[in-house]
Amino acid sequence: MCASCGFPAMPGHWTEAGAADAPDRLRARFRRAQILQSVLPAYGLTAHDGAQVPGIQISTLSGNQTIARDLAELWSAAEQLSGEPVDPLDPRFIGGGEEGR
Amino acid sequence: MSGPLDGRMRLTVLGGFLGSGKSTWLRHQLYDGLFKGAFVVVNEAAGTPVDDALLGRSSRLAVLAGGCACCEARGDLIALLRRICDERSGTDSRGDRLQRIVLETSGLADPEPIVEAIRADAVLVHHIVVSEIVVTVDALHALAQLRGEPQGRSQVEVADRLVVTKLDDADEAGLKRLLATLRLVNPGAAISGAIKGSAVALPPFDDAEPVSLSDLAAEADRAPIFATRLAIDRTIDWTAFSVWLSALLHARGDDILRVKGVLRTPAGRLLLQSVRKVVQSPEILPEQPGDCERQDDTVVLIGRGYRGEDLRRSLRYFAGAGRA
Numbered sequence: 001m002c003a004s005c006g007f008p009a010m011p012g013h014w015t016e017a018g019a020a021d022a023p024d025r026l027r028a029r030f031r032r033a034q035i036l037q038s039v040l041p042a043y044g045l046t047a048h049d050g051a052q053v054p055g056i057q058i059s060t061l062s063g064n065q066t067i068a069r070d071l072a073e074l075w076s077a078a079e080q081l082s083g084e085p086v087d088p089l090d091p092r093f094i095g096g097g098e099e100g101r
Numbered sequence: 102m103s104g105p106l107d108g109r110m111r112l113t114v115l116g117g118f119l120g121s122g123k124s125t126w127l128r129h130q131l132y133d134g135l136f137k138g139a140f141v142v143v144n145e146a147a148g149t150p151v152d153d154a155l156l157g158r159s160s161r162l163a164v165l166a167g168g169c170a171c172c173e174a175r176g177d178l179i180a181l182l183r184r185i186c187d188e189r190s191g192t193d194s195r196g197d198r199l200q201r202i203v204l205e206t207s208g209l210a211d212p213e214p215i216v217e218a219i220r221a222d223a224v225l226v227h228h229i230v231v232s233e234i235v236v237t238v239d240a241l242h243a244l245a246q247l248r249g250e251p252q253g254r255s256q257v258e259v260a261d262r263l264v265v266t267k268l269d270d271a272d273e274a275g276l277k278r279l280l281a282t283l284r285l286v287n288p289g290a291a292i293s294g295a296i297k298g299s300a301v302a303l304p305p306f307d308d309a310e311p312v313s314l315s316d317l318a319a320e321a322d323r324a325p326i327f328a329t330r331l332a333i334d335r336t337i338d339w340t341a342f343s344v345w346l347s348a349l350l351h352a353r354g355d356d357i358l359r360v361k362g363v364l365r366t367p368a369g370r371l372l373l374q375s376v377r378k379v380v381q382s383p384e385i386l387p388e389q390p391g392d393c394e395r396q397d398d399t400v401v402l403i404g405r406g407y408r409g410e411d412l413r414r415s416l417r418y419f420a421g422a423g424r425a
Binding site for chain 1: 343344346347369380415
């Protein structure tokens with residue numbers, strides 16, 4: 001809550017609602033980074049969240065990078081950087097294409 | 102009806118095509134005390150408001166005339182809701198504080214942009230949570246509207262509850278066909294019947310043939326809508342689920358019309374719901390012993406253009422990411 005106006009900060013992105021306290025939030029950030037590191041390489045992207053500063057760093061293999069504050073921004077940034085949206089129903093993720101990606 | 106667990110007001114969005122009986126239904130609910138003490142907002146696309154006359158029973162009523170709240174009058178709606186929030190903030194939280202708003206949309210409104218606008222507003226998101234989208238469906242004209250009016254169909258698609266009105270005007274065979282068709286267009290919605298706002302039992306329609314969806318399609322290549330129920334077991338943690346769903350809605354949000362479910366997380370039981378790409382900030386539900394548990398950890402996705410089994414496989418891939 002803001003000490004000046006008494007108004008609570010904007011609630012986080014909906015994906016962050018499952019964490020009850022600070023340790024949970026930290027665990028969730030590491031877990032989120034772990035999943036992204038497994039999913040994004042299929043699109044020529046990497047993700048990094050060191051939990052030191054807010055946001056997730058997302059980069060292309062050629063070095064273009066940006067910081068996303070939450071997952072909504074991250075998926076938009078991923079689409080912009082790779083030229084296509086990351087689609088969970090892509091054959092790479094449902095076992096219909098290159099297995100093991 | 103759940104209480105204001107997090108202090109936010111509940112907003113019921115009442116939609117339905119032009120002339121489908123929204124005001125009549127609402128008036129009867131107010132008469133019956135269903136929305137007791139609610140602030141009623143009526144939106145009329147036409148320049149002259151008439152519905153407020155029907156709704157004289159509501160103690161608190163505001164009319165937005167001259168534009169549709171989902172498009173040109175959206176700014177007016179947001180301003181009005183902010184005013185209601187401001188007034189409420191000035192009242193004692195222990196007293197008779199406003200708990201519910203009912204928004205009757207115009208007959209041409211799409212409920213989705215309204216829900217999105219409220220969620221996106223930095224003030225309203227703290228004060229209002231959309232609790233239900235009720236859509237009235239005219240027993241006589243709905244099939245024609247579903248065929249010829251993309252807006253009418255879109256309203257039916259996003260509803261949590263469909264109230265089929267004017268049952269006394271419809272013949273039974275036609276009514277059953279309509280009910281079967283509604284079930285096909287929105288498999289997740291509860292369907293009930295009403296005559297002049299009073300609840301009336303619907304005939305059984307399991308054996309009725311729906312109108313072919315290809316006949317209904319506004320665009321020839323639209324695939325049929327169906328519901329997929331996903332069981333979220335212990336191998337699927339909230340983070341994996343939310344990373345997966347956020348990506349899915351980003352990539353396929355136009356095809357996934359509705360997501361609804363209750364998930365157990367470290368923060369408690371979360372009620373999750375979305376209308377197309379818009380996910381409402383999840384609400385924490387009270388712990389309830391007994392039969393509620395069977396509804397937990399289940400998420401229903403309603404949409405088109407994909408296979409239900411692929412959703413399950415994809416979710417398993419995300420949940421297994423980084424794990425041996």
